[in-house]
Amino acid sequence: MKKAGSMGTMAVYLEIDADRVTAALQDAEEKLDSAESEMVVEFSSVRRVDAAVLQALVRLATGAEAKGVKILLRGVNTDVYKALKLVELASRFSFVN
Secondary structure (H helix, E strand, C coil): CEEEEECCEEEEEEECCHHHHHHHHHHHHHCHHHCCCEEEEECCCCCCCCHHHHHHHHHHHHHHHHHCCEEEEECCCHHHHHHHHHCCCHHHCEEEC
16 A cells, blocks of 8 residues: 555555455455545556456445545456446546556
């Protein structure tokens, strides 16, 4: 976990390993308390999502909303984004390149 700061706010930065996406998202959920206002989740290595990943993303989004933390998904590929749109999850995250 890395912390990236800008003008008084700290963002938690997490890289997702493509071989353990679900576990990494569960780790991210546990780290929500240390994120003051936002968490950046590096998704560039993730090429596809399955039901377990989608469920982990729902839990992450729900936990973040409850704690007032904004989740930014960075480097999401087109296929993953389309899957998130299809299951109506995309609106619960912000996306950055």
